[in-house]
Amino acid sequence: MSAPPPSNALFTSMTPKAYAMLSVLCGALFLDALDVSMKGVALPAIGSALDMSTSALQWVITGYVVGFGGFLLLGGRAADLFGRRRMLLVSLMVFVVGSAVGGAAPNGDVLIAARFVTGVGAAFSAPAGFSIITTSFAEGHMRNKALSIFTATGATGMALGMVIGGLLTDLHWRWVFFAPAAVGLIAFLAGLSFIPRSPHPQGGAKDFDIAGAVTITATMLLVVFTLVQAPEVGWTSARTLVSLLVALALLVLFTTIQRRVPSPLVRLDILRSPALIRANIGAMALIGAWIGVLFTMTLYLQDFRGWSAMEAGFAVSPVGLVAAVLSTRIAAPLVGRFGVDRVILAGLTSAALAYALLQFLSADSSYTALLLPSFLLIGLGFSLAYGPLTMAAADSVSVQDQGVAGGLVNTSFQIGPALGLSVVTAVNAANTGDTPDAFLHGLRLSLVVPLVFALIGVVTMLPALRRRKPSPAAAPVPQQETAHG
Numbered sequence: 001m002s003a004p005p006p007s008n009a010l011f012t013s014m015t016p017k018a019y020a021m022l023s024v025l026c027g028a029l030f031l032d033a034l035d036v037s038m039k040g041v042a043l044p045a046i047g048s049a050l051d052m053s054t055s056a057l058q059w060v061i062t063g064y065v066v067g068f069g070g071f072l073l074l075g076g077r078a079a080d081l082f083g084r085r086r087m088l089l090v091s092l093m094v095f096v097v098g099s100a101v102g103g104a105a106p107n108g109d110v111l112i113a114a115r116f117v118t119g120v121g122a123a124f125s126a127p128a129g130f131s132i133i134t135t136s137f138a139e140g141h142m143r144n145k146a147l148s149i150f151t152a153t154g155a156t157g158m159a160l161g162m163v164i165g166g167l168l169t170d171l172h173w174r175w176v177f178f179a180p181a182a183v184g185l186i187a188f189l190a191g192l193s194f195i196p197r198s199p200h201p202q203g204g205a206k207d208f209d210i211a212g213a214v215t216i217t218a219t220m221l222l223v224v225f226t227l228v229q230a231p232e233v234g235w236t237s238a239r240t241l242v243s244l245l246v247a248l249a250l251l252v253l254f255t256t257i258q259r260r261v262p263s264p265l266v267r268l269d270i271l272r273s274p275a276l277i278r279a280n281i282g283a284m285a286l287i288g289a290w291i292g293v294l295f296t297m298t299l300y301l302q303d304f305r306g307w308s309a310m311e312a313g314f315a316v317s318p319v320g321l322v323a324a325v326l327s328t329r330i331a332a333p334l335v336g337r338f339g340v341d342r343v344i345l346a347g348l349t350s351a352a353l354a355y356a357l358l359q360f361l362s363a364d365s366s367y368t369a370l371l372l373p374s375f376l377l378i379g380l381g382f383s384l385a386y387g388p389l390t391m392a393a394a395d396s397v398s399v400q401d402q403g404v405a406g407g408l409v410n411t412s413f414q415i416g417p418a419l420g421l422s423v424v425t426a427v428n429a430a431n432t433g434d435t436p437d438a439f440l441h442g443l444r445l446s447l448v449v450p451l452v453f454a455l456i457g458v459v460t461m462l463p464a465l466r467r468r469k470p471s472p473a474a475a476p477v478p479q480q481e482t483a484h485g
Contacts, residue, residue, distance in 0.1 A: 010136040011136055011146075014142070014145065014146075017194070017196075018136075018137070018146075020190075021136070021194050021195050021196065022133070022146055022149060022150065023190070023194070024187055024190045024191045024195060025088075025129040025132060025133060025195075026150055026153040027153075027183065027187040028088065028092060028125050028126075028129050028184075028191075029126065029129055029150060029153050029157070030183075031095065031122075031157070031183060032125065032126050032157070033154040033156075033157030033161075034157035034160070034164065034180070035118070035161070035180065038161040038162070038164055038176060038180075039060055039061060039165065040061060040165065041165035041166050041169055041176075041309050041313065042169040042176040043057055043060060043061075045173035046060060046173050049173060050105070050106075050107055051108075056108050057108075059112045059115070060111060060112065062228045063113070063115035064116065064118055064122075065224060065414060065417070065418055066119065066221060066225050066228070067117065067118070067119025067120040067122075067123060068119035068122050068126075069119075069123075069221075069411060069414035069415060070119075070120075070123070070217055070221035070224055070225075071119075071123035071124065071220070071221075072123045072126065072127060072408075072410050072414065073220060073265070073266065073411055074123070074124075074213050074216065075125075076127035076131070076405070076408065076410075077209075077213070077265045078124060079127050079128040080131065084128045084131050085132065085191075085195045085196075085197065087124055087125075088125055088129055088132065088191060088195065089188060089192065089195075090124070091122070091123075092121070092125055092184055092187055092188040092191065093184075094118075094120065094121030094124070095121035095122055095180075096185050097121075097181075098114050098115070098117035098118030098119075099114075099118055099177050099178070099181035099184060100177070100181040102114035102118065102177040103174045103175070103176075103177030103178040103181065104174070126410045129150070130390065130394075130409075131405075132195065133147060133150055134394040139395075141332065141336060143391075143394070144331075144332040144391055145328075147394065148327055148328050148331040148387040148391075149328050150390075151331075151387035151390050152323060152324060152328050152331075152387060156321075156324040156327075162294075162312065162313035162316060162317075163313040163314055163317050166309045166310040166313040169309070209261050209263055209264055211261070212254060212258055212261065213265055215253050215254040215257060216250075216254045216265060216266070219247050219251050220411065222246060222250065223244075223247045224415065224418050225243070226240055226243040226244055227422045228418055228421070230426070231422050231426040235426060255268065270396075273396045275341075275392055275395065275396035276393060276396040278341065278460050278461060279344075279389050279390075279409055279412075280408055280412040281460045282344055282457045282460055282461060283389050283409050283412035283413050284412045284413075284419065284453075284457075285348060285416065285454060285460070286347070286348060286381070286385050286386065286389065286457060287412075287413050287416040287417050287420075288415075288417055288450075289351060289355060289416075289420060289449075289453035289454045289457075290319075290351070290378065290382075290420075291416070291420050291421050292420040292421060292423070292424035292447075292449050292450040293355065293358070293447065293450045295424055295425070295446075296446045296447055296450075297312070297315075297316060297371075298312055299428075300361065300440075300443050301315055303439070304363075304439060304440060304443065315371065318375040318376055319375050319382065321379065322375075322379025322380055322382070322383060323382040323383050323386070326380065326383035327382070327383045327386065327387055331343065331383060331384060331387045331388055334346075334384070340391050341464030342464050342465070343384050343385070344384070344388045344392065344461050344464070345458065345462070345464050345465070346384050347380070347381045347382070347384030347385025347386070348381065348385055348458045349458055350377050350380045350384060351378055351381030351382075351454045351457075352451065352454035352455055352457075353377055354373075354374040354376075354377035354378045354381065355374075355447065355450045355451035355454050356451055357370065357373060357377070358370070358374050358447050358450075358451075359444070359447060359448070359451065361440075361443065361447060363436065363440055385457075393405045393408065393409040416453075420449065420450065420453055424450070427446050427448070428442045428445070428446040431445045
């Protein structure tokens with residue numbers, strides 16, 4: 001489904017006000033993307049300080065992922081119905097409070113609860129920020145440029161989390177929580193000034209699909225929870241299978257509700273859009289593969305090769321550096337020349353080549369000969385695919401569904417890592433051993449999973465090759481659309 005021509009865009013050029021607003025939104029996304037990888041580096045120090053077991057410690061990460069993934073679709077529709085500016089600012093304060101409580105947590109239970117709340121805050125801020133951009137910048141070159149800057153920030157945060165987390169952990173593990181709280185507060189105060197007010201959105205509480213919100217949120221919470229727990233309890237265990245069946249039943253119930261209510265949470269016809277489906281599968285493949293590689297390379301560099309957390313963080317930093325430098329320079333121009341699907345395909349192919357190269361990992365693999373080229377290819381893949389995936393999602397739906405489109409693609413960006421990490425963890429646990437050779441064997445088999453994920457993404461985008469390259473004459477004409485506040 002192609003989006004209808006928008007109207008009343010706030011920005012048709014990159015003015016200082018446009019850059020100021022975009023900076024606030026980028027700051028919020030950077031915090032969301034940074035969170036999981038940054039906290040991972042601090043886990044040993046957190047466990048020692050709060051006397052948390054290994055099984056409890058994983059919930060410092062999992063609690064955030066469950067809250068984020070479970071509430072994203074609800075956050076997307078709330079932004080559409082109650083105002084994007086309002087939802088962004090409220091969710092930023094939830095994120096700030098959750099992070100601050102986590103930093104001051106006296107025990108593991110308080111920390112895990114704070115992490116869940118922080119994830120819920122991020123679940124409302126991510127689609128709100130996405131939809132503010134897609135409804136504030138004129139469709140075509142301006143929107144693509146803004147989205148490329150926005151998503152480059154996300155890709156950079158996700159890739160540089162280990163480095164920043166390592167630096168903060170060296171100060172004290174609590175700074176891994178307090179620093180994001182401080183940055184989030186600055187983003188909130190800046191948002192009050194730089195995100196323009198706009199007319200209230202049509203609808204509101206009377207149009208909110210409460211039954212649909214409850215069922216889809218329960219579905220997403222159960223799916224994410226099941227995926228992150230499956231490696232520990234077993235993929236074929238009764239608990240996992242029953243959870244998945246209950247999630248399926250809830251999804252069927254949600255679909256039934258959406259067909260009957262006058263103002264559905266998700267209009268089911270948008271799910272018929274091939275472009276939206278491809279964007280979501282591509283998002284799951286891109287981030288799911290990377291998180292799997294990040295987990296595996298952390299074990300390889302730190303546990304097998306004996307590198308410090310800081311050294312491991314700097315080792316993988318080329319991914320984020322390449323994404324930061326290239327995303328804003330090449331993604332939007334290439335999309336304008338070749339079309340969004342072809343650029344996404346090129347990015348996923350670059351990532352797949354990197355994961356194929358990592359299949360040659362050995363006990364003494366050279367960083368410059370094997371690891372660095374792989375990380376550079378992954379960074380190029382992020383540069384080409386991360387931003388255009390969100391462009392594809394935005395272009396596939398109408399203005400009134402931009403929040404839902406943002407929620408869907410961000411949900412895929414969360415489900416992908418949950419699924420990828422679960423499968424990688426299961427493969428590693430089933431094939432690793434106590435000897436160095438057995439440990440390395442498990443790591444090498446684990447690296448097959450990201451390659452498979454990336455190849456699934458490549459195959460999903462192959463239909464793009466049958467589509468004609470867009471001509472300059474066919475490029476969208478910048479028009480105006482209303483940004484809800």
